[in-house]
Amino acid sequence: MTMKKRNNVRNIAIIAHVDHGKTTLVDKMLRFTSTMDVLQDERVMDSNDIERERGITILAKNTGVVYGDYEINIVDTPGHSDFSGEVERTLQMVEGFLLLVDSAEGVLPGTRFVLMKALQLNLKPIVLINKIDRKDADIERTESEVHDLFLDLAINESQLDFPVLYGSSKLGFVTKDPNIQTNSMEPLFEAILNHIPAPESTEDYLQLLVTNLDHSDFLGTIAIGRVFNGQINVGQQFVACKDDYVSKPMKITKIYKFKGLSKVEVEQASFGDIVAVTGFNEPVTIGTTLCQVDKPIPHDYVKIDEPTLSMYISVNDSPFCGQEGKFLTSRQIKERLEKELKTNVALRVDTSDTTDSFKISGRGQLHLGILLENMRREGFEFQVSAPEVIYKTINGIKQEPIEYLVLDVQEEHQGVVMEFLGRKKAEMKNMTHYDNGRVKIEFEVPSRGLLGFRGQFLTDTRGTGIANFSFLGYQPYKGDIITRTKGALVSMDNGSVTAYALDTLQERGTLFVAPGDKVYQGMIIGEHSRDNDLDVNPTKQKKLTNMRASGTDDAVKLDPPRKMDLETCMEWIQPDELIEVTPQSIRLRKKVLRASMRK
Incomplete structure (x- = not known):
């Protein structure tokens, strides 16, 4: 089989620490290519209510733009390591990525986390130092931090060869020289065309890897994914394969490509295209490959990292149960969790010893908190137990999840914060003093030491401290940690x-x-x-x-x-307490x- 290329297509993911400007940049790329009307509101890629309220991206999104003769598919990913399941599965769809770094905040744990995931998949990098219009921008320091980070994480030498661009998503410009402000995004598009490889195919038979799922009352399940080999047509028969499972034959009813914020219906799609397809009468999961009936060969997919935190969710049995919610029974809670499992790949749900309680496990407090908040808004009533970290035994040694924590505090608060973290078994790894009287301190700290950390940290720093953390890995158990000290x-x-x-x-x-x-x-x-x-x-x-x-x-x-x-x-x-959650009260x-x- 000869190698085939589609020179007019590029697939790119945009990755960054949370709040470094990814979603705003995608907005500006859509506007620059006239893919979208200028009158629409800002941050159009954040569709979910909680995303808009908090200004964070939780779900990975797809969009596409046409630039000259080229089709560019763009995937916007979350920056929180709690949503790493979303990051991992979307990075499989692309050949390259654009790493955004805030010129004032520099490299943060989220930057490190998403870059590590992208380099492990051997994707081609482009770096954009963003927000250079900020008064406190320090472009040289940020650029040197980025180079250090690549040296630390790169798997081979070719990953150290990447273009560095400068710009401001908010003002809508990108430039090759930080001293020259343009009003164009052109340097960014040129870098994408020149540095990100075109999709290649080695086989003639169909392989479409499903990386996301949606649902429509009219069309049923909608699978979103990338065609890695061959082509797919409306009316074509296919089977869904994953590991050893092969479904009965089914027939494609519709194929959509992404353009701007809308889906455009097409008759066929080829390797390199990111598409949404319908026609399922059997269940399909993320990580499934759609194949030709005579060639049921699944494509490799990335295994998602394991959960690090679990809690129990059960039927509300307080004296106030049933006063505010619509969905109260264990059957309704179970159905809602099963629905969530179809699309939330990093979540695990186990039935516990009692029939009205379920154990939910996820990638962190925010990951589980967002699920519970969504259920509350939908009218559910339930109660949840205190979160517990998930321990593992590796080579006979008890191990626990460790977070990489970066704090930015004023010098006068440094002592009290370090004393508090010392009690939580944190190890300091690095400290940098800045001219403006602030200190950046880096720690490795057990995940359980960060439960209850946020409130105390804000009190200790009088609300001026900034804390960022991401999952680092498992390390041997660090010993007992004092938890809440007040009754x-x-x-x-x-x-x-x-x-x-x-x-x-x-x-x-x-x-x-x-x-x-x-x-x-x-x-x-x-x-x-x-x-x-x-x-x-x-x-x-x-x-x-x-x-x-x-x-x-x-x-x-x-x-x-x-x-x-x-x-x-x-x-x-x-552990001897519960949170009672209803649509109106907590x-x-x-x-x-x-x-x-x-x-």
Whole structure:
């Protein structure tokens, strides 16, 4: 078989640490090639509500532009290592990648993580130093950090030969010389055409690797993937193959290519094309290859990294169950988790000993938190246990997941932060002092040491610290770590919270509830200032006598309650506690509600 090439096609992934400008850059590339109307809103690639609110990319996206005679397929990937399942599966579809690095923030753990994944797949690199319009941009330092990172991670020498471009996604320009600002994206497109290889095919038979799944009520399952060999036509018969599995023959009903934000229907697609296809009457999973009926030969696919964190999700059995949610039963929760498994490749779900509880495992707190937040918004009610890290035994030694943590703090906060991390068994690897009075400190720290880290870190640095971390790998168990040092204030009564009761309770600790909130026995209403749990009555009313008017209650001065969102709760809770999640509320409670039973 002779080697075939499609010189007019390029496939490229855009990778970076979170918030370094990937999604904005894709917007500008669509506008520059007139693929999309200028009037549409910014960050068009972020389609999901949570992505727009948080300004992060969770799901990998596909788009395509036409530049002159060339078709360029672009994949926008997430930068959080929690969504590495998304990164790993999308990098399989491309020949090269564009690494974006923020000129002020420099190389961060996410940069290291996504670059390592791309170089392991032997993809061709282009580097773009972004945001050079920032006042605090340090282009020389960032460029030297990028070269050091490539030296550290490259698998062969050819990966060290890459073009470096400079630009600003926000202002929509890319240049070869950082001192010359243009108003064009042309240097970027020229670099893609000159440095990213064209797709090649070695076989004549069909191989289409599925890397993403979608669903439509009219067309059923939609498989998104790349044609690696041969070609595919509407009406053609095919089989789905994965490892030893081969499906019954099925028939392609529709093929779509990606152009801008829309899918364009086509009659056929050839090797090198990234397409969406329909026509499935049997289940298909990510990592499946669509093959000719007479040649069921699956294409290799990258194994996804294993989960590092697990928690239990179960039916809500609190006294308030069923008041706010639509979906309450274990069957509904199970169906929702099974649906998630089809597209969320890094998630694992195991049924536990009881029928109404499921163990979910993922790539980190954010990965699991986003799934729970999506379920809450869809109308589910459930409760979840404290997250636990997943240990492994390798060569008879207990090993635990380790994170690579990079902190950027003011010098005066350096001591208190390092002392806190010392208690969490963190090892300092590097420290850099900057002229502006800030310090960059790099650590290797056990994943379990970072549970509850965020809130304490923001307190210690008065909200001025920046923390970034990504999964590094497994290392031998580091020993016991002190977790939360304060107990809980637990309600011993059912009813409505009164200002009178909170007035006396607020000196005992930090409150999570406000007057008028409904509480039940065993619900956690605050954090005790000491290390033990304390049972309290937040519903206590003032005794009225003819000597005192009830109006003096107005003089009560309460501190505002601490807002506990889902992720803060995941960091805060202990193994004997649960988070109750409903569409309107997030509450904390003890697993055993009655105080006498807990003793």
